[in-house]
Amino acid sequence: MNPFDRRSFIKALAAAPAASVLSVPAQAQAKPKARVVVIGGGFGGSTAAKYVKMLDPAIEVTMIEPNKIYTSCPLSNEVISGHRSIESLQTGYDKIAARGVNVMHDLVEAVDPVKKTVKTKGGKTLSYDALVMSPGIDFKYDSVEGYDEKVAEVIPHAYKAGPQTVLLKKQLEAMPDGGVFIISVPPRPIRCPPGPYERAAQVAWYCKTHGKPKAKVLILDANDSHSKQALFRQAWRELYGYGKGQMIEWVPAAEDGKVVRVDAKTRTAYTSFGEHKADVLNLIPLHHAGHIAIRTGLANPRGWCEVVPMTMESAVHKDIYPVGDACIAGELPVYDMPKSAHMANTQAKVAAGAIVAKVNGLPPPTPWYVNTCYSLAGENYGFSVVHIYRVENNKFVYITAAGGVSPADDAAKGTKVPRIQYALEAQYMQGWWRNIMADAFA
Amino acid sequence: MHRGVIHALAAVGLAVAGIAHASGTIEALARTCNNCHGVNGVSSGDAMPSIGGLPESYLKTVMMEWKEGKRYSATMARLIKGYTEEEISGLAAYFSKLPWTPVAQKTDPKLVERGKQATQACVSCHGPTGKAMMPTAPNMNGQIAKYLELEMRKYQDDSVPMPAMMRMMAKQVKPEDIEAIAHFYASQK
Numbered sequence: 274m275n276p277f278d279r280r281s282f283i284k285a286l287a288a289a290p291a292a293s294v295l296s297v298p299a300q301a302q303a304k305p306k307a308r309v310v311v312i313g314g315g316f317g318g319s320t321a322a323k324y325v326k327m328l329d330p331a332i333e334v335t336m337i338e339p340n341k342i343y344t345s346c347p348l349s350n351e352v353i354s355g356h357r358s359i360e361s362l363q364t365g366y367d368k369i370a371a372r373g374v375n376v377m378h379d380l381v382e383a384v385d386p387v388k389k390t391v392k393t394k395g396g397k398t399l400s401y402d403a404l405v406m407s408p409g410i411d412f413k414y415d416s417v418e419g420y421d422e423k424v425a426e427v428i429p430h431a432y433k434a435g436p437q438t439v440l441l442k443k444q445l446e447a448m449p450d451g452g453v454f455i456i457s458v459p460p461r462p463i464r465c466p467p468g469p470y471e472r473a474a475q476v477a478w479y480c481k482t483h484g485k486p487k488a489k490v491l492i493l494d495a496n497d498s499h500s501k502q503a504l505f506r507q508a509w510r511e512l513y514g515y516g517k518g519q520m521i522e523w524v525p526a527a528e529d530g531k532v533v534r535v536d537a538k539t540r541t542a543y544t545s546f547g548e549h550k551a552d553v554l555n556l557i558p559l560h561h562a563g564h565i566a567i568r569t570g571l572a573n574p575r576g577w578c579e580v581v582p583m584t585m586e587s588a589v590h591k592d593i594y595p596v597g598d599a600c601i602a603g604e605l606p607v608y609d610m611p612k613s614a615h616m617a618n619t620q621a622k623v624a625a626g627a628i629v630a631k632v633n634g635l636p637p638p639t640p641w642y643v644n645t646c647y648s649l650a651g652e653n654y655g656f657s658v659v660h661i662y663r664v665e666n667n668k669f670v671y672i673t674a675a676g677g678v679s680p681a682d683d684a685a686k687g688t689k690v691p692r693i694q695y696a697l698e699a700q701y702m703q704g705w706w707r708n709i710m711a712d713a714f715a
Numbered sequence: 716m717h718r719g720v721i722h723a724l725a726a727v728g729l730a731v732a733g734i735a736h737a738s739g740t741i742e743a744l745a746r747t748c749n750n751c752h753g754v755n756g757v758s759s760g761d762a763m764p765s766i767g768g769l770p771e772s773y774l775k776t777v778m779m780e781w782k783e784g785k786r787y788s789a790t791m792a793r794l795i796k797g798y799t800e801e802e803i804s805g806l807a808a809y810f811s812k813l814p815w816t817p818v819a820q821k822t823d824p825k826l827v828e829r830g831k832q833a834t835q836a837c838v839s840c841h842g843p844t845g846k847a848m849m850p851t852a853p854n855m856n857g858q859i860a861k862y863l864e865l866e867m868r869k870y871q872d873d874s875v876p877m878p879a880m881m882r883m884m885a886k887q888v889k890p891e892d893i894e895a896i897a898h899f900y901a902s903q904k
Contacts, residue, residue, distance in 0.1 A: 324746070328737050615750060622746045626738060633734050638743040645751070645790060657790055661797035675797025679789070691874035697762075697789040697865055704763030704861070705751055711759040712750040 305333035307632040310391050310401040312381050312565060314338030314366060317597025317617035318407035320713045322374045324625035325405075332632060335375040335399060337391070341365060343714065346465065347614045348706050349434035351649065353442045354475035355483070362434060368715040384569040386590040403628040406571060406578065406587070406595040407621070408563025409433075410464050410612075413576075416559035417457070418534035427537050428554045431472075432464065444553040445479060451487040452552035454480075455542055457532040458494045459559040462577070464598045464612040466500035467648045467658070469557060470523075474505065474650040477513035477520050491549060492523040493542060495531040500611075501648060501658055503681040508650035508695075532556065562599035569593070577601035582664040584627035584637050585620055594624040603662060608671035610662065614709055616644040640664050647702035653692075655699030741805035744798075748806070757816045764862040768815025772850040775807035780878070787875035815847075817857020822902040830899025833892040836884065844903040860901035867893045 306329065311322045314336055322336040342363050351357040366376045379393040384404065391399045412430065414421045420428065431441040448454060454476050458469045473490045480488035490513075499505070509515035516522065524530035534543040540554045561567065561576025571578040571587050578595035579588040580602055587593045597617035603609040610616050619642050627637040642662035649655045656679035661672040679698060680690045736742065748766070753759055756767020766774065780786035781795045782803070788795075795803070834841075842848045845855030855863060870877050870885030871893075888896065 329734050618750045619747050622743075626743055626746075629734060630738050635735055635738055638738040639740040641744045641747045643747045643794070645794065659790065659793045661794065672797040675795070676793055679793075691872065693869065693872050693875060694789050697869070700762040700861060700865060701790055704758070704761035704859075707759045707761045708753055708763050709750040711753065715759075 306331040307333070307402040308400060309334045309403045309405065309628060310399050311336040311405040311407065312384075312391070313405075313407035313409060313563070313597070314340070314343060314369075314376070315407060315409050315597060315617065316614040316709070316713045317409075317599075317621045318405060319343075319366070319369055320618045320621035321405040321407060321594070321596060321625050323369055323372055323713070324622050325628055326373050328625060328629040329632065330373060332629065333375070334373070335377055336366075336369070337377045337379050337381050337393060337399075338366070339378060339380045341378055344434040344438075345614070345706070345710065346432075346434040346468075347709075348649075348702075349431075349438050350468070350472045350475045352434075352438050353431070353445060353472065354479045355442070356475075359435070359439055364710060364714045366714070381565050384565065384593070386569060386593060389592060402592065402632065404593045405621070405624055405628075406566050406569070406593055406599065407597045407617070408565050409598045410560040410562065411564050413559040413561060416459065417532055417556060419537065420535050420556060420558060424535070424537045425556075428535060428540065428556050430557050431555060432468070432557045432560075441553070441555055445476060446483075448480075448485065448488065448552045450480075450485040451489075452485070453489045453491060453550065454553045455491045455493060455549055455551040455555065457535075457542055457554070457556045458492065458496065458499075459557055460495040460531075462601065462609060462612065463557070464560065465646075466611050466613075467505070467646065469494075470499055470501065470505045471648040471650065472555070473521055473523075474508060474513070474648075477509070478651050480520070481513060488520065490521045491551075492521070493530045493532050493544065493549065494523060494525050497525045497527050501656060501678050504656045504678060505648075505650065507681050508654055508656075512651040512654060562595070566595060566599045571595055572599075573601070575601075582667055582669045583640055584631075585624040585640070586627065594628065596620040596624050603669040603671060608660075608669075610642065610669070611644055611646060611658075611660065613644055613646045614713075615646060615705075616642070616660075618709060618713060619643050642669070645705060647698060647705055649699055649702055650695075653696040653699050655695055655697075655702045657698055657702075741802070741809050744802060745806060745809050748810075755813050755816070756810050758818060758859050758862075760818065760820070760859055760861075762859070762861045762865055764859055765816065765818060765857075766810050767813035769811060769853050770847050770850045771807045771811035773847070773853050774810055775804055776851065778803045778807065785876060785878070787869060787877055815854045815857075817904050818859060818901075819857075820860055820901050822860065822898040826895040826898035827902045829892065830895035830897070833888065833896050834899055836887065837896075845900040846903075855900040856903035858900055860897040863900055864893055864897040867896065 309325050311318045322334050326334045345362040370376045379395040383392045429437045429441045431437040476490050509521045513520040529544045529546050532542045540551045542549045562572045578600040585594045598612040623640040630637045644660040647657045658678045659676035661675045662669045682689045752766045758765040781788050781792040847854045870882050
């Protein structure tokens with residue numbers, strides 16, 4: 274029996290000089306100090322599982338993920354342009370398991386936030402002290418008439434990396450010279466905000482270097498502006514030709530760019546007033562937080578999970594921490610945290626730090642939110658956007674002094690960016706990816 | 716009280732104190748560097764440098780020069796403007812205390828040999844293997860090759876601001892020797 278008041282005991286110890294010892298001997302591990310369950314093994318979930326275990330090995334961590342192989346969405350546009358194989362983007366969970374995380378390949382069917390239990394399709398019930406909810410996104414297929422999961426096998430979204438990416442690549446390969454490749458972008462917020470525009474560049478890159486110089490890449494957009502707009506415009510113009518009659522064309526919502534209906538048989542995209550026949554039609558449907566987050570009641574009416582900025586704890590249910598693409602945070606619409614792997618990774622670290630602190634009776638550490646997101650527009654042509662958020666008065670504040678996008682040429686000011694900028698960022702992008710893969714999955 | 720219980724409590728105490736340490740402001744901030752520079756500042760490769768175990772003064776100088784626009788960086792210069800001088804000092808101190816870990820990489824023996832010859836002029840500041848000899852110079856032994864190569868290209872490109880002394884030295888290097896120099900330092904333990 275423990276004769277001490279646990280809380281004051283831990284506080285007293287916490288005040289003692291810091292030791293670097295983080296491991297706890299076997300006798301203290303017999304019963305876990307606490308149980309953490311992580312739903313989803315993407316960048317958010319896997320990072321959270323690893324960091325909870327790393328910060329406090331006495332906590333039992335179980336990560337539930339249906340797939341045995343994870344395919345990275347970042348860099349997957351390079352599969353479409355033929356610069357990478359899909360296999361090069363894949364990883365297993367053996368290294369996370371070797372860190373002491375129980376990796377369970379199963380699907381969570383229900384969460385009871387009151388009893389603090391999780392039920393899986395495989396019939397298991399797990400109880401948790403803290404739950405990390407990182408299911409990513411699911412699609413609202415019926416947001417475009419004529420589209421559904423079945424049609425997606427003909428008209429791919431390729432917005433979850435894997436077979437869909439490969440399918441889109443095959444369709445591009447089969448496209449004749451002079452063919453039309455349409456990318457339909459849904460209303461924001463979307464995962465990977467620069468993704469569709471990078472894809473346009475990569476498709477053009479492929480066409481230019483694979484005997485399809487007369488191909489056309491048409492972006493039909495449900496938005497009137499987009500991520501890294503000046504940079505993409507500059508790169509498109511410089512590398513492939515941009516505008517009416519050029520290889521890449523972008524139609525914003527204000528010019529009837531929003532696709533409302535598709536015909537799978539003829540590969541035609543219909544906007545309110547027009548129709549566009551495609552040789553390859555890439556339709557990215559509207560999306561929202563993963564179904565399990567919505568079923569758990571964590572999402573707002575628009576389908577995204579709101580969080581407490583200090584800890585990433587859900588604004589709805591205690592002891593549940595939504596991280597990654599499933600959540601929405603920051604000042605909308607301009608300064609909301611982008612749904613990126615890097616953002617998910619730093620959110621997961623905040624959640625892990627807060628969970629471990631709470632379990633040990635300590636106050637949550639200062640939360641640090643950072644995002645770096647690179648895009649590759651062509652050979653030696655990369656650029657990025659950087660975001661830093663701090664928490665002030667319990668609100669996310671985007672730090673305008675920092676971050677922002679890579680510099681672009683400015684015709685009005687007569688400034689031209691040294692091209693070493695884009696050559697370097699094309700390389701850093703690869704280094705960024707290698708390291709974030711290791712940080713999340715190794 | 717049983718001796719076992721005392722031992723268990725002592726062990727738990729150490730662990731909790733460690734967790735308190737891990738919950739510190741700078742430790743939490745440093746965790747956000749991991750996803751590009753690796754856990755403990757040891758990079759997994761490509762173009763990203765290892766930073767764990769670099770000299771404190773070097774780390775702080777570089778970060779402050781980025782912040783003040785005196786040194787070019789394609790990405791970090793934008794990122795670092797979001798942190799205060801105090802936070803930057805904290806990060807420099809934190810990463811400098813980690814052990815420098817040379818990263819094993821595939822290098823070309825021919826390039827390594829050529830790089831060794833081409834780095835004779837570097838020895839007085841960077842030592843024979845790139846191991847830091849002064850607080851203002853970084854370790855380069857076992858640093859990521861691609862990173863070293865790209866840094867040299869920055870020094871040789873007058874269109875971006877870089878510190879004058881190293882720029883002067885770097886400009887004496889033949890462009891065709893850059894890759895060899897990178898392979899040489901990357902191969903050193």
